[in-house]
Amino acid sequence: MPEQPGKSAIEVRGVRKVFGTGESQVAALDTISVSIRENEFFTLLGPSGCGKTTLLRLIAGFDFPSAGEILLHGQDIAPLPPFKRPVNTVFQNYALFPHMTVAENIGFGLEMLGKPKADVKARVAEMLKLVKMEALSGRRTSQISGGQQQRVALARALAPQPKVLLLDEPLSALDFKLRKDMQIELKRLQHETGITFIFVTHDQEEALTMSDRIAVMSSGKILQVGTPWDIYDKPAERFVADFIGETNFLTAAISGMANGKARATLKSGATIDATVAEGFQPKDNATVVVRPEHAKLTSSKGDLSGTVENIVYFGTDTHIHVRLDSSEAFTVRQQNTRSAGCGFERGDKVGISIGNDAAQVLRD
Numbered sequence: 433m434p435e436q437p438g439k440s441a442i443e444v445r446g447v448r449k450v451f452g453t454g455e456s457q458v459a460a461l462d463t464i465s466v467s468i469r470e471n472e473f474f475t476l477l478g479p480s481g482c483g484k485t486t487l488l489r490l491i492a493g494f495d496f497p498s499a500g501e502i503l504l505h506g507q508d509i510a511p512l513p514p515f516k517r518p519v520n521t522v523f524q525n526y527a528l529f530p531h532m533t534v535a536e537n538i539g540f541g542l543e544m545l546g547k548p549k550a551d552v553k554a555r556v557a558e559m560l561k562l563v564k565m566e567a568l569s570g571r572r573t574s575q576i577s578g579g580q581q582q583r584v585a586l587a588r589a590l591a592p593q594p595k596v597l598l599l600d601e602p603l604s605a606l607d608f609k610l611r612k613d614m615q616i617e618l619k620r621l622q623h624e625t626g627i628t629f630i631f632v633t634h635d636q637e638e639a640l641t642m643s644d645r646i647a648v649m650s651s652g653k654i655l656q657v658g659t660p661w662d663i664y665d666k667p668a669e670r671f672v673a674d675f676i677g678e679t680n681f682l683t684a685a686i687s688g689m690a691n692g693k694a695r696a697t698l699k700s701g702a703t704i705d706a707t708v709a710e711g712f713q714p715k716d717n718a719t720v721v722v723r724p725e726h727a728k729l730t731s732s733k734g735d736l737s738g739t740v741e742n743i744v745y746f747g748t749d750t751h752i753h754v755r756l757d758s759s760e761a762f763t764v765r766q767q768n769t770r771s772a773g774c775g776f777e778r779g780d781k782v783g784i785s786i787g788n789d790a791a792q793v794l795r796d
């Protein structure tokens with residue numbers, strides 16, 4: 433899917449955030465820039481400690497950048513305290529008031545803003561409907577389930593009509609099934625309200641299924657920004673390819689470029705024309721990545737050859753682990769059909785064809 437340019441909601445420009453001093457100094461954000469568009473479901477994805485929460489806290493105004501600036505619809509928001517920013521946050525632990533009812537929790541922020549009682553009531557009713565919690569409006573939030581608390585937290589954050597909603601791992605406390613349901617629910621809410629969502633997760637599958645665009649972060653840096661399709665199919669760096677889904681890494685010698693593709697000779701001696709990652713600079717040796725579902729196992733000669741080491745059945749598909757003659761490891765994912773097994777056994781000598789469209793050369 434080609435990326436659609438849109439108006440920017442949040443512009444992060446050269447933002448750096450340092451904690452501590454001297455030896456104990458940590459650059460939680462190492463000079464990052466990113467533009468998040470209006471009405472976008474934008475995800476910050478990365479492992480624990482990469483700086484996701486720090487970036488949210490800077491946007492929310494709970495903390496200040498050591499350098500750089502953050503613009504909201506073109507305006508520098510540095511002078512605005514958190515409560516004056518048209519931004520709201522849904523926290524991991526929901527932070528609801530347990531002694532208050534569902535409706536009181538949703539209306540609390542509006543009352544603090546001094547909204548007239550009738551307006552608060554109307555808005556709360558609208559929010560209860562949006563998150564499908566009308567029937568439980570009079571219950572205390574200590575007496576509802578985790579998934580229901582999550583809905584109340586969302587309704588409360590959406591009630592003042594923020595321009596941007598920040599969501600810090602909001603689904604992590606939920607069990608698998610509820611989490612899946614809430615993922616769909618969140619997408620629906622974002623679509624219906626048209627609010628920009630900035631969603632933080634370390635779960636790559638969640639990021640792929642929910643986001644319009646994803647920023648992959650590592651050690652305080654943004655490594656790549658793109659649609660889920662871009663991030664999965666055209667990873668730019670080893671970290672991104674490795675963090676998102678499963679992939680195979682092959683060493684290759686690069687002997688030139690033609691039609692935007694790199695001519696890559698693999699250790700097997702086979703030469704393929706591989707797409708190149710954004711920012712790739714021609715060089716002699718590089719890493720080629722191939723997703724397991726984009727390679728085909730054959731009993732005849734292929735681009736690669738090796739021996740089947742292990743076969744793992746997953747219901748919908750089977751993963752066949754091959755030790756290549758080059759001694760590199762390679763996994764092929766084959767979709768299962770109803771009637772037949774995968775057609776290979778441990779110890780089989782096999783070929784693997786990867787084709788030109790399946791391979792990508794990384795920039796690092």
Ligand SMILES: Nc1ncnc2c1ncn2[C@@H]1O[C@H](COP(=O)(O)OP(=O)(O)OP(=O)(O)O)[C@@H](O)[C@H]1O
Nearest residue numbers: 451452458460479480481482483484485486487634
């Ligand atoms: N107040 C603080 N004082 C000192 N170091 C901090 C502070 N807040 C965060 N850090 C450090 O900054 C880095 C980034 O932390 P951050 O919480 O932003 O990561 P994260 O990606 O949100 O991680 P997680 O997924 O575990 O929440 C970490 O090394 C963390 O230890």
